Amino acid sequence: xxxxxxxxxxxxxxxxxxxxxxxxxxxxxxxxxxxxxxxxxxxxxxxxxxxxxxxxxxxxxxxxxxxxxxxxxxxxxxxxxxxxxxxxxxxxxxxxxxxxxxxxxxxxxxxxxxxxxxxxxxxxxxxxxxxxxxxxxxxxxxxxxxxxxxxxxxxxxxxxxxxxxxxxxxxxxxxxxxxxxxxxxxxxxxxxxxxxxxxxxxxxxxxxxxxxxxxxxxxxxxxxxxxxxxxxxxxxxxxxxxxxxxxxxxxxxxxxxxxxxxxxxxxxxxxxxxxxxxxxxxxxxxxxxxxxxxxxxxxxxxxxxxxxxxxxxxxxxxxxxxxxxxxxxxxxxxxxxxxxxxxxxxxxxxxxxxxxxxxxxxxxxxxxxxxxxxxxxxxxxxxxxxxxxxxxxxxxxxxxxxxxxxxxxxxxxxxxxxxxxxxxxxxxxxxxxxxxxxxxxxxxxxxxxxxxxxxxxxxxxxxxxxxxxxxxxxxxxxxxxxxxxxxxxxxxxxxxxxxxxxxxxxxxxxxxxxxxxxxxxxxxxxxxxxxxxxxxxxxxxxxxxxxxxxxxxxxxxxxxxxxxxxxxxxxxxxxxxxxxxxxxxxxxxxxxxxxxxxxxxxxxxxxxxxxxxxxxxxxxxxxxxxxxxxxxxxxxxxxxxxxxxxxxxxxxxxxxxxxxxxxxxxxxxxxxxxxxxxxxxxxxxxxxxxxxxxxxxxxxxxxxxxxxxxxxxxxxxxxxxxxx
Ligand code: ADP
Ligand code: MG
Numbered sequence: 196x197x198x199x200x201x202x203x204x205x206x207x208x209x210x211x212x213x214x215x216x217x218x219x220x221x222x223x224x225x226x227x228x229x230x231x232x233x234x235x236x237x238x239x240x241x242x243x244x245x246x247x248x249x250x251x252x253x254x255x256x257x258x259x260x261x262x263x264x265x266x267x268x269x270x271x272x273x274x275x276x277x278x279x280x281x282x283x284x285x286x287x288x289x290x291x292x293x294x295x296x297x298x299x300x301x302x303x304x305x306x307x308x309x310x311x312x313x314x315x316x317x318x319x320x321x322x323x324x325x326x327x328x329x330x331x332x333x334x335x336x337x338x339x340x341x342x343x344x345x346x347x348x349x350x351x352x353x354x355x356x357x358x359x360x361x362x363x364x365x366x367x368x369x370x371x372x373x374x375x376x377x378x379x380x381x382x383x384x385x386x387x388x389x390x391x392x393x394x395x396x397x398x399x400x401x402x403x404x405x406x407x408x409x410x411x412x413x414x415x416x417x418x419x420x421x422x423x424x425x426x427x428x429x430x431x432x433x434x435x436x437x438x439x440x441x442x443x444x445x446x447x448x449x450x451x452x453x454x455x456x457x458x459x460x461x462x463x464x465x466x467x468x469x470x471x472x473x474x475x476x477x478x479x480x481x482x483x484x485x486x487x488x489x490x491x492x493x494x495x496x497x498x499x500x501x502x503x504x505x506x507x508x509x510x511x512x513x514x515x516x517x518x519x520x521x522x523x524x525x526x527x528x529x530x531x532x533x534x535x536x537x538x539x540x541x542x543x544x545x546x547x548x549x550x551x552x553x554x555x556x557x558x559x560x561x562x563x564x565x566x567x568x569x570x571x572x573x574x575x576x577x578x579x580x581x582x583x584x585x586x587x588x589x590x591x592x593x594x595x596x597x598x599x600x601x602x603x604x605x606x607x608x609x610x611x612x613x614x615x616x617x618x619x620x621x622x623x624x625x626x627x628x629x630x631x632x633x634x635x636x637x638x639x640x641x642x643x644x645x646x647x648x649x650x651x652x653x654x655x656x657x658x659x660x661x662x663x664x665x666x667x668x669x670x671x672x673x674x675x676x677x678x679x680x681x682x683x684x685x686x687x688x689x690x691x692x693x694x695x696x697x698x699x700x701x702x703x704x705x706x707x708x709x710x711x712x713x714x715x716x717x718x719x720x721x722x723x724x725x726x727x728x729x730x731x732x733x734x735x736x737x738x739x740x741x742x743x744x745x746x747x748x749x750x751x752x753x754x755x756x757x758x759x760x761x762x763x764x765x766x767x768x769x770x771x772x773x774x775x776x777x778x779x780x781x782x783x784x785x786x787x788x789x790x791x792x793x794x795x796x797x798x799x800x801x802x803x804x805x806x807x808x809x810x811x812x813x814x815x816x817x818x819x820x821x822x823x824x825x826x827x828x829x830x831x832x833x834x835x836x837x838x839x840x841x842x843x844x845x846x847x848x849x850x851x852x853x854x855x856x857x858x859x860x861x862x863x864x865x866x867x868x869x870x871x872x873x874x875x876x877x878x879x880x881x882x883x884x885x886x887x888x889x890x891x892x893x894x895x896x897x898x899x900x901x902x903x904x905x906x907x908x909x910x911x912x913x914x915x916x917x918x919x
Contacts, residue, residue, distance in 0.1 A: 202910050205425035221472060228478035230278065230354040232271055232363075240270040252348050255408045256388070259348055264316030271352060272301060272314035275363035278354045282362040283314065285322035285344040287369035288379040289329040290790045292593075292679045294510050295369075297324040297344075298362060320346045322367065330793070332786025334375050341372045347380060350507045353477050357518075366507050376783050379681035383503055386688035387411055389776040390548060393695035394572075398553060400702045401568055401712065407550040411688050412668075414499030415509050418540035418676050419516065420491050420528040421463060426910040427526035431809060436802050437530035437677070438595070441809060441892055443899040444536045445913035463493065466523040470495075473515050479508045489538040490916040499545060499668075502688070506681045509542075513677075529677040532598030534912060535892075539599035540676035541606075544683050547668035548572065548691065558667040567716045570621070572691075574723045575698055576669055577612055577622070579690030580662055581730035583772065584610030585752055585763035586690070587662070587671070590682040592760035592791070594798040596675030597881075600755075606661030606673040608760075609745045609753045611732035613660035619733055625717055626724035659736035685778065692776045698723070757795045758877035764788040792873045799880040803865055806888050810858050813908040814895050818851040821902045847901050854894035861887040 228235070234253060238246050245266045252259045259267070275283065284296040299322075301312040322344040329342065350366035369378035376382055391409040398406050427433045432440040467484050474481040480498035487494050497512065499505065513529060520527035532539040549555035556572040559565070580587065587610050591600070600608045614622065623629075657663055661673040674683050698719055705715035729749045734741055745751040754760045763769055765788055773779040779787070825844040832839045864883050870876035899907060 202429055202908060202914075203905075205423070205429055205910060206914060209423050209425050223475060226472060226476050228476070230356070230476045231478040232274055232352040233478060234351075236274060237267070237270070240274055241266060245270075249348065256349055256384070261316055264320055266316075267348075268314050268316045268319035271319065271363065272312065275352075275354060275361075276301065276312065278361055280354055280361040280363045282360070283318075284355075284362050284364055285324070285346070285367040286364045287324075287344050287367045288507075288510060288679065288681065289369060289377065290332070290379065290787060291330060291794070292677055294514065295324070295329060296364070297322065319365065322365075324369075329369070329377065330790040331371065331377050332789035332793075334371050334377060334782070334786045342369055342377055343372070344369050347384070347503070349384075349501075350504050351478065353511075375786070376779065379679055379685075380503070380506070382685045382778050382783075383506060383681045383688075385778045386685045386692070386776070387502060389692035389778055390688040390695070393692040393699065393776075394548065394556070396699040397571060397695050397702065398568065400699060400706060401564070401571075401716075403553065405552050407552040409548055409550045409556075411502040411546060411548045411684060412499045412555075413502040413505035413509075413680055413684055414496065414545040414668075415505065415674075415680050416494055416496040416541075416543040416545070417509070417512065417516075417529075418487055418492060418494045418542065420489070420530075420533050420540065421466070421493065421520060421525040422491065422528060422533075422915050424521070424524050424526050426915045430909055430915075432802075432805055433526060433528065433533070436798075436805055437528055438533045438598075439535065439912075439915075440802060440806050440888070441814070441895045441899070441909065442534065442912045443896040445911070445916060462523070466520060466525060467493075467495075469523065470516060470519040473519060474512060477508075477511060477515070479512055481512075487538065487540075489534070492538065492540065499547075502546070502680075502684045506679065506684060509680050531593075531595045531675040531677060534916065535598075537912070537916070541599065541672060542674045542676045542678060542680065544671040544674045544680050544687075545665070545668050546671060546684065546687055548688075555667055557664075557669065563713070567713065570625075570720060571698055571702075571716060572695075573614075573618070573664070574622070574720050575691055575694035576687075577614075577730060578694040578697065578723055578727045579687070580610055580612050581727035582693075583686065583690045583769070584730065585754060585760070585766070586686050586769050586772070587683070588673075588752075588754045589760045589763040590686045591671075591674050591678065592757035592795075593675055593678065594757060594795050594802075594880075595677055596673075597756050599675065600673055606659065607736045607742070607753075608673075608755050609736070609742065609751050610661055610673075610730070611736065611745065611751060612669075612730050613657045613663040613733055614731055615657075615664055615666075616733065618664060619731055622720070622724055622728065622731065625720045626728055628721070657733060657736070660732070661736065689772060689776050689778045692778075693772055756881040758874070758881035761788060761792050761795065761877065762874055764791070789873070792877055796873075796876055796880055799884055800865060803861055803884050803888055806891055807858050807862055807865075809909075810854055810891055810895055814898060815851055815855060817902055817906050817908050818847055818854075818898050821906050822847045822851070824903070824906075843901060847898065850894045850897045850901065854891055854898070857887055857891045857894065861891065 234250060237249055241249065245263050248259060248263045249267055251257055281302065282298045282300055284298045286294055286296045289295050301314055302310045303313045305311055324342060324344060344367040347366045347368055352363060352365045355362050355364045368380045370381060371377055387410060390411060394409045395406050422433065430439065432438065471481045481495055482498045483496045485494055486492070497508065500508065517527050529540070547555050547557040553568065556568055559569045588608065600606065663670045663672065671683050671687065674680065701719045701722065702715055705718055710718065730751065732741065742753060746753050764784060770781050770784060773784050774781055822844060825847065829839045829841055829844065864887060867879070870879065
């Protein structure tokens with residue numbers, strides 16, 4: 196076969212390749228959480244007292260005494276070894292979107308040279324990976340590079356099965372020698388505690404006497420693409436950057452809209468079944484899966500769980516997805532925008548807060564009291580998004596999510612809140628005094644019944660809002676598909692804690708000046724709406740008018756890139772927010788700013804180098820070869836007295852020339868390093884570097900439409916998106 200070997204043989208391999216057979220799925224009850232050391236497992240394995248202590252720790256986060264830790268460690272080891280595990284590992288969540296782990300054997304040798312197994316409470320509780328290779332944002336001097344992991348008993352341990360055997364995985368926090376957070380879990384746990392404390396203040400003022408520990412919940416909807424590995428292996432950009440840096444638009448794209456909820460291709464179906472079985476074994480409640488808008492794009496949405504556990508499970512889900520995809524001959528792409536011009540991938544983070552005594556506080560209730568509490572918590576979210584919109588934008592900022600946010604499909608880069616018509620009216624009525632406190636007395640009346648008849652309407656959707664109320668929770672839609680959900684959850688819990696503290700102070704004042712509960716709540720909410728109601732928006736978030744109105748009339752910020760977004764982490768109000776709630780010290784926050792900006796610069800620079808490499812070593816040669824063919828054909832024709840039109844040859848020559856001229860400019864731009872501040876370096880990446888990459892791509896994509904198909908080196912969009 197002539198032409199480009201790797202691309203064409205990829206297509207052949209897929210067409211002739213053997214597909215993994217469908218296996219009969221195991222029954223859910225036989226596999227559910229079978230690889231998890233959860234409370235049910237512990238109840239069987241532990242003494243009554245040890246179990247009671249452990250259960251209290253899991254449910255309230257209270258510390259565990261060392262003696263019990265020893266007992267739990269022994270039981271955990273026996274259970275893990277019965278499952279074939281020879282190793283254990285503290286898994287932790289550094290300031291990247293990935294996880295990290297260090298494996299240790301259960302086996303030690305004794306003085307006689309015999310192997311015995313050992314796993315004590317102190318080994319369970321504390322690990323000591325050499326932390327120096329994880330990002331720390333100047334938090335650890337290299338001479339004190341030790342980082343510690345500590346067991347998080349509130350997230351269950353589990354067995355990870357790989358080709359190399361089974362390992363007991365112990366979810367852990369990761370901190371510096373001096374106790375600073377170096378990970379994404381510590382702030383999440385702290386933010387939950389801050390929210391719990393503030394919520395209890397408000398609920399106590401509302402007259403609640405029994406208040407259980409409050410927890411935030413998270414249900415994350417994960418979007419992803421699958422590409423056959425034969426294609427992926429011949430696209431260095433997919434392998435190294437997770438997205439295509441080149442590629443002309445396919446003739447058939449998603450404009451046909453025939454993919455969304457369409458039939459899932461059989462091969463993908465087999466993958467999904469296998470993937471979900473693996474998740475079930477790990478106790479991850481995978482619930483829905485379907486095709487997404489774009490061809491080749493899919494979604495999996497596990498049922499919601501306590502935020503800390505959901506965050507760990509989300510990381511695990513991404514790992515299991517990638518591994519399982521590989522087994523089925525796919526590359527799973529979690530990048531926010533793997534294919535230009537095709538819908539990107541997000542990770543909607545559904546979030547609510549509640550406890551076992553008051554229930555979900557973002558769920559409108561059936562009694563006036565419940566509704567007043569609901570309105571207070573909802574109001575707290577409104578205030579939070581208004582005050583800390585730029586922070587919410589910063590925690591979802593990444594080089595990859597920039598391709599999605601602000602583009603014409605994903606939520607816009609302006610943070611507003613969507614409440615739905617009914618709830619928006621309730622808040623507007625409160626603000627405008629149409630819901631008079633006097634009308635809200637003991638008997639049901641117009642005002643309160645308006646709230647009372649408030650029903651969830653899941654059909655009432657606004658898909659253009661980045662932050663939407665969806666009946667019993669908020670949905671943060673602007674989160675990127677490759678991101679950890681921890682950052683967004685920390686920001687949401689912390690802004691909620693801050694707002695609930697503000698509400699508690701106001702409410703206390705109103706109550707102590709003699710107002711009844713209903714009037715007090717209404718007056719606090721009226722003040723809140725006067726100051727923060729501007730952030731509520733129910734219209735089309737993609738429209739030009741909104742972009743103008745949001746900025747000019749509402750005073751909201753439009754923050755298009757990561758370079759513009761990250762500096763919010765250094766704003767006084769944000770530093771104060773994290774410090775006052777005890778979630779992050781100013782030093783910890785500064786270290787995060789440093790790590791995230793470095794990551795942004797690094798990912799753009801890596802992509803830029805790849806662009807240079809692919810353009811120079813693959814695309815230019817393909818164009819040159821084709822040009823040679825064309826010119827020789829023209830010469831041959833002229834030899835027999837026919838003058839061939841040379842427009843195509845000219846187009847190829849000039850596109851190739853323009854591309855290489857930009858490659859030179861980009862190479863030169865990458866040598867610039869003398870930036871006075873990291874902010875300026877980020878801006879340079881967002882501006883100069885990105886735009887040179889774009890113009891190189893423009894020439895290359897034009898070449899793709901000109902050069903003979905057989906000569907083109909890289910799998911094309913139509914092939915990667917449609918061949919399964
Ligand atoms: P959609 O695609 O319509 O947004 P899905 O059913 O795909 O909805 O996903 C909704 C997600 O929200 C699921 O993960 C679900 O478990 C989660 N969820 C439902 N109720 C809550 C809640 N109270 N708190 C947090 N997450 C929730
Ligand atoms: Mg959703």
